Amino acid sequence: MTGRLRYLRLTAARTRAPLLPLAACVFWVVGIYSYEHNEVGQTFGLTALLCCALDAWLVAAILAGEPAAQADMASAALGGDVRRARRHARRRRGAVVAQLRRARRRDTGRRRVVDATTAVAAGPATASP
Amino acid sequence: MAGSLSPQRPAVLEAAGVTVRRGRRDVLAGVALRLGAGTVVQLAGANGSGKTSLLRVLAGLTPPRTGSVRRAGAFAFVPEKVVLAPALGCAEWLSAMRGLRGLEQVDWAAAVAASGLEEEILERPAAVLSKGMLQRLALLEAIHAGGALLLLDEPFSGLDPEGRAWLGDELARRSSAGLAVLFTDHSGGAGGRLSLTEVLRLRDGACERELAPAADDTQAAQVAVRASHPDGRSLDRVVPAPASDDLLGELLAAGWHVAEVRSVRGPTRPPGPGPHVSRGRA
Numbered sequence: 001m002t003g004r005l006r007y008l009r010l011t012a013a014r015t016r017a018p019l020l021p022l023a024a025c026v027f028w029v030v031g032i033y034s035y036e037h038n039e040v041g042q043t044f045g046l047t048a049l050l051c052c053a054l055d056a057w058l059v060a061a062i063l064a065g066e067p068a069a070q071a072d073m074a075s076a077a078l079g080g081d082v083r084r085a086r087r088h089a090r091r092r093r094g095a096v097v098a099q100l101r102r103a104r105r106r107d108t109g110r111r112r113v114v115d116a117t118t119a120v121a122a123g124p125a126t127a128s129p
Numbered sequence: 130m131a132g133s134l135s136p137q138r139p140a141v142l143e144a145a146g147v148t149v150r151r152g153r154r155d156v157l158a159g160v161a162l163r164l165g166a167g168t169v170v171q172l173a174g175a176n177g178s179g180k181t182s183l184l185r186v187l188a189g190l191t192p193p194r195t196g197s198v199r200r201a202g203a204f205a206f207v208p209e210k211v212v213l214a215p216a217l218g219c220a221e222w223l224s225a226m227r228g229l230r231g232l233e234q235v236d237w238a239a240a241v242a243a244s245g246l247e248e249e250i251l252e253r254p255a256a257v258l259s260k261g262m263l264q265r266l267a268l269l270e271a272i273h274a275g276g277a278l279l280l281l282d283e284p285f286s287g288l289d290p291e292g293r294a295w296l297g298d299e300l301a302r303r304s305s306a307g308l309a310v311l312f313t314d315h316s317g318g319a320g321g322r323l324s325l326t327e328v329l330r331l332r333d334g335a336c337e338r339e340l341a342p343a344a345d346d347t348q349a350a351q352v353a354v355r356a357s358h359p360d361g362r363s364l365d366r367v368v369p370a371p372a373s374d375d376l377l378g379e380l381l382a383a384g385w386h387v388a389e390v391r392s393v394r395g396p397t398r399p400p401g402p403g404p405h406v407s408r409g410r411a
Contacts, residue, residue: 003230070212
């Protein structure tokens with residue numbers, strides 16, 4: 001497992017493919033939070049959703065940054081591409097699903113806070129029949 | 130359809146009923162083969178006959194349309210055109226591949242030097258290496274992989290005469306120690322350098338088994354070259370037929386006048402390092 005992680009890290013570090021999505025990701029985050037009228041809380045859900053897509057792009061870029069011939073040799077070293085592709089697909093799917101869940105949880109949490117605040121503000125009026 | 134290779138030896142690769150598809154076309158159907166330990170088998174066939182596609186299926190890089198492939202133990206695959214990430218250092222890659230295989234590191238500097246490459250290339254990024262250097266590096270990694278099987282796609286095509294001699298010697302030595310080798314060789318660079326167990330010829334979508342050329346035939350495929358140099362030196366050498374083109378090219382480039390080229394029969398010295406014009410006698 002250590003060897004595989006080391007290989008993935010090396011591939012990611014030695015390819016320029018992730019630079020573009022990484023730059024886009026940083027641009028989005030900095031751009032959103034540097035806008036002075038935006039409260040952090042208000043834009044958090046939007047940022048999470050945007051970063052989810054950008055992170056997926058980043059992961060795909062890292063995986064695609066490995067030249068085909070190099071990937072073939074690495075696959076053979078691992079025992080064949082079929083198993084490797086399945087593992088990669090599982091990993092990619094897992095990363096995307098995790099990001100989506102996280103974004104949804106944050107968004108839901110924010111909505112609950114907003115609903116609760118609204119309910120408290122409107123409390124006396126709605127409490128009386 | 131079937132190639133049953135060395136059934137008495139333990140199998141390192143077995144394929145049954147394999148159909149190989151390229152694009153929307155089945156290029157090979159019903160391929161069955163069995164490779165025993167220590168066998169050296171050449172996949173032959175015309176362009177587009179499915180050699181590379183079959184190798185990829187046997188290596189598990191492409192799933193077969195039908196049939197099954199079973200490999201025993203670890204193996205290594207080297208594609209025809211080796212490409213590494215441009216910024217990847219050679220030593221880094223060799224080390225990472227070793228890690229992927231779960232093997233201890235080897236003294237790559239010594240191994241690289243033994244292969245005829247300069248040790249300094251280990252510190253260089255892949256972007257500055259030539260096609261032949263990259264190929265030799267990948268072959269070096271595969272040879273040291275410690276597996277039971279090597280699948281090589283045109284391993285001799287990008288190598289210079291010294292590289293071909295090194296690869297031929299390494300494969301011959303390791304196959305005698307039990308390593309099985311399945312390779313394609315459209316360039317004919319392996320001729321006379323490897324003692325083949327069998328040749329599998331791909332023709333009309335089928336895989337036909339052919340007997341490998343006998344050792345006598347291999348020895349008979351020799352070429353005698355006689356040349357003279359304007360400075361008075363002369364050269365009289367007998368080389369394996371596939372190596373004669375390299376020798377002639379080298380001689381002509383060095384300003385030699387080739388007086389005679391003829392086929393000869395009978396044993397000669399075993400193929401060694403590539404021909405050098407400096408070996409001509411004065």
